[in-house]
Every structure is written in C-alpha cells, then in structure tokens.
Amino acid sequence: MKRYLFRIIKSKIISVILTLIVILSTIPFLLVLYFIIKNGISVINWEFLTSLPKPVGEPGGGILNAIVGTAMLVIMALILSVPFGILVGVYLAERSEGRIAFFSRLVSEILQGVPSIVIGIIAYLWVVKPMGHFSALSGGVALGIMMLPLVIKSTEEILKLIPREIKEASLALGVPYYRTILKVIIPAGLSGILTGILTGVARIAGETAPLLFTAFGNPFLNFDILKPISAMPLLIFTYAVSPYEEWWAKAWGASCILVLFVLSLNIITRLLSRR
C-alpha cells in the first residue's frame, strides 16, 4: 500500500516539475517582450512614424523609410508568390501522384528548409548581379522565394480537406472543371489559403538576412523598385550594431513596432485557423 502511495506521489511531483520547466521556458520570451516594450514604447510617437532618419547628434527623426520599405517588399513578395503558389498548390492537391507532383513537392519542402541567407545569395545572383546594383526588386524576389513554400503547402493541405462531394456536385451540374476549381474549390478553401499567406507575411516581415545584399538599405524615402530600399529589420540591425546610444533607442522603437506587428499577425492567424 505504502509502495503504491509512493508511486502516485512521485507521478504527481514529476508532473509539477515538468509544468514548471515549461513555464520556465517561456520566461525568456516574456523578458524579450518586456525589454522591447520598456525600451521601445517611449520612443514611438507621431514624428517617429512619419519622418526620415536624421544624422547622429540631431534630435528627432524617424523610421518612415523603413516602414515604407517593408510595406513595398512585402507587397512585391506577395505579388510574386501568391498566384504562383496557389497554382502549384492546386496542382499538387489535384494530382498528388505522379512524377511532376513528387518533384515539385520535394522542391517546395527543400525551399522551406533553406536558410534565409542562402536565399539572399540566390536573389543576389539572379537579380542584383545582372542589374549591376542593389534594388528593392531583388529583396522582393528573395522574400517571395521564402514565402512560396508556405503558400503552396497551405493551399495543398486545405484543398485536400475539402469534401469530394462538393467538387462532384459542381461537375455533375455541368460546370466545367476549370470553373469548378476557380469558383467552388478555391473559395471553399480561401480561409486556409489566407492563413497560409498571413503566416508567410509574419515570417518575411522580420527577415533580415536575405535583405543584407539585395535591398541593402537606404536612409532616404524611395518608391522606385529598381533602387535600394530600407526595411524595418535592416534598420534595426544597422542601428543595433552601431556605437550610438540614440540609434539604439531608435532600434528599440523599431523593434517594438515590428514585434507587435508580427505577433498580432500570428495571433490573428491562430484565431482564423481555429474556426
């Protein structure tokens, strides 16, 4: 009897210890969040969001160039990856067997695991080198390649979940195959595809490595996709490793905005996908 009691108590104690370890593992995350908000929130004001950086020593200035840059890069990545990714995803969901499906799925899986810095090298080789200079376009290409596997995978997975009866009903009513896919199947899976796209945006918005030698950074406002452009993560990196205290403060402010943006995107996708 005593022996049995001992085993039960041991089981309980272990469960408490394990739960404590899990809680402990979330502490660094809370620390990061606390640090960023504490140091960042006081920097953020209207001027910070709407003006360009000023030289070191001059008070004021903001990060408008980086905000515009990140927005442009994300839009370019979306244009490059979403239509293409959905088409490939539809192909994989419709013809999951076969050699073409096997190899494109393999490429998509490999791309998903490729370190972002290597994707940066590819964008450098494919866009920067032929053009002869850094550009926003090359950054968009790099981020687009990063997003592609996420769009493909979420499209394929959600379309496979849609009941066959829906598709068959549409075909039985005499709707051509292409219209069935475009007007019935894809709308039915739209929320899943959107979730994939939002996850992708959350991932690429904070990416720095592939932009180092593609978008490169730019202290001025730029809307030309053929010229170098700044981005939030690039600005944080440049400011963080600089020796100036006022730039550190700016980097905390930018980190705060970026983290809140990315985290709220993540939370929105979680809420969307739970439905």
Next chain:
Amino acid sequence: MANQFIKKLGLSKDTLFNLILTISAVLLIILGVGFFLSLFNASLVSLKKFGLSFFAKAEWDPVQEEFGALPFIYGTLLTSFIALAISLPFSIAISIVLGEYFQKGFFAEVLRYLTELIAGVPSVVLGFWGLFFLVPIVREVEMKFEIPPYGVGILTASLILAFMILPYSGSIGKDAMRLVPNELKEAAYALGATRWEMIKKVMLPYARSGITAGIILSLGRALGETMAVTMVIGNYHGIPENIFSPGNTIASVIANEFTEATGEVYLSSLMYLGLTLFIITTVVNLIGRFILKKLQH
C-alpha cells in the same frame, strides 16, 4: 481576343487550365534545379581552386586569397549542437505537458501561445536583445571564472539558438505525443501504472520517432540561423578554443562579408560556403521530414 486565340489553337478552356497548372508545377521544379545550379556555378571558381581541402583548411585570408571553411563549419556545428543539448530537456517537457497533461483548456492555450509565439519574434530582434541582455550576463559569469570577458561568443550564440528552436521541436513533439492511441494509455492504466509510469513506458517510446524528427528539424533551423547568431557570436575567424571564445558560423561569415567581398575568389568562396550550408541543411531537413512522413502512414 483571348477566346479567339484559344479557339484557333483548338484547345478547350479545361485543357488550357490544366496546362497552366502543369506549367506552374514544372516551373517550380525548374526554380529548384536553377537554385542549386546557380549556387554551384557561382562556387565554381573557389571549388576548382580549393576542392575538398576547403573543408580542412583553417585559414581565411582575403589578402592572400587563401580560404578554408574549417573554423566556420566547426562553429556552426558547435553552436547548433550545444543549442540542441540546452533545448532538449525543455522541448521534451513541452511535449509531455502540452501533449498529455494539458491538452485543452485555458492554461493549455496560454502555454501553447507563449511557447509558439517565440517563433514569431524576428531573429534580428532576438539578436539585439541578446546583445543588451544576455551578453552582459555572460560577461559577469566569465569574470567570475576568470575567463577573458568577451561576453559574445559560442555560448551566447548557443543560448539564443536554443531558445529560438524550442517552439519547433516542442510543437512537433507535442503533436507526436497526442498521436498515441488512447487504447494504449488505458491499457497501461488498467495494468496499474501511474500517470508518469504510463508516460515513460508507453507514450515516450511510442512518440519517440516523432520527437526525434522534431529535434532533427530544429537542428536544421539552428544550422542556418543567421542574424541573431551574427550579432552575438563575436565574429572571430580562428577555431574557437572553448565555448566562451568568440567564433563564427557559416551563415554569420556570409552575412558579414558578402557586401565587402572584393575579388572573384573571395566572393566565390563565400558562395561555396553558401552551397555547403545549403547541402547540410537540406540533408538534415529531408531526414527529419522523411521520419515524419513515415509516421503519418
């Protein structure tokens, strides 16, 4: 216009649609092959000059144009495996707690959110935080043990990496634990096992390959992680003597030197490093995914 063109070709819209789908899938394959070939082609100058001795040489000298990747490969493997060792107990605890103790309910949701949101914090922000929070702490520790107090180095990078890969191994491990059939768990209870005994003797062995796959996939992440590591590893070109020494990983060298690289051999050697990293991470990832796929069948 378009309609007439299609009619002239004698294609129905369905055939055309199928054609577009197939072309997209084939384009993706071409993209993948092109990816590898471009990287390989760009590495060719360095590949021809150094061959496989690139991986055995410890010097990295742009002036003499002598390049060897040994210190960086060593740094990459060292930081990744230390990170794996640090995160292992935590990731197994997450698998057990979220896969068995708390499967539903408010507490489970909060814990899951917290452990998974870490994956959303941009790597550059973690590196920045590491620079201002972790580095001073490591420096204090080093002063106590009378080691040169750099603060930055292999250990600091490994700590941040461990923290970054935790959500991946944790969430895959958790899924694997939840796949354990209820019949097996109930059988263990019926035989008189306590909850912990059931977890240890039934769930962990059953979920072992899933947990392993999660660990392998998180290793793939750690090997290629760039920004956070670049900011706290110290960027030292020699072979690190101990875990407190500054070092460099393949990814951090590329990030630091790519835009400054002058000369064909120098740039090509950086590409060669990129090719190496690409091959290592791809192999590691495909092994992890292969294990996961075998589980699902």
